[in-house]
Amino acid sequence: MGLGGLFLACTLGALLIVLTLRKAAPPEKLRVTTDWIDELSTERYRPMLRILDSDEFRVLRSQPGCDREAISRLRRQRCQIFGNYLRSLQEDFGQVCLALQSLMVHAKQDRPDLANVLIRRRLQFTWGMTRVRWRLALYRCGVGTVDAVNLLRTFGHLEDELRSLIPSVALGA
Numbered sequence: 001m002g003l004g005g006l007f008l009a010c011t012l013g014a015l016l017i018v019l020t021l022r023k024a025a026p027p028e029k030l031r032v033t034t035d036w037i038d039e040l041s042t043e044r045y046r047p048m049l050r051i052l053d054s055d056e057f058r059v060l061r062s063q064p065g066c067d068r069e070a071i072s073r074l075r076r077q078r079c080q081i082f083g084n085y086l087r088s089l090q091e092d093f094g095q096v097c098l099a100l101q102s103l104m105v106h107a108k109q110d111r112p113d114l115a116n117v118l119i120r121r122r123l124q125f126t127w128g129m130t131r132v133r134w135r136l137a138l139y140r141c142g143v144g145t146v147d148a149v150n151l152l153r154t155f156g157h158l159e160d161e162l163r164s165l166i167p168s169v170a171l172g173a
Helices: 001-022 033-040 054-062 068-106 113-138 148-166
Strands: none
Touching: 054 068, 068 113, 068 148, 113 148
């Protein structure tokens, strides 16, 4: 890769990071309800791990009459669905962060431990989201694969933290 290609790659990478950070900003309005918490689950996002599975594309290629255009169309559709999952995951992550911030503000005692967890998870999530979006852009062009397992794991850890802090009475248990 020449100097021009390296510059272009760095510029695109920096742009992707800025866009991800802008989207990762916490939502302005807390929409957390007991129903939302009850429905909150990393399991909701498990299908996104299979959407871009290369085995399905291999099977499609082996079918008679399958051409490059059909595969390209399927790839675009799958990338769009995956992107929708990412947006939803990012919104849920932002709501969980906002709920944890609210709990810290209203806690009877200071919670520096929770603040540290929140900062660490936000950084992990932002970095993970940046990596996944970058790999998705490459995948859309037919290059590489996309792995969102660590992103879901980070979300799951923060979800667990929120559930551990919400009194079971508030959840209707």
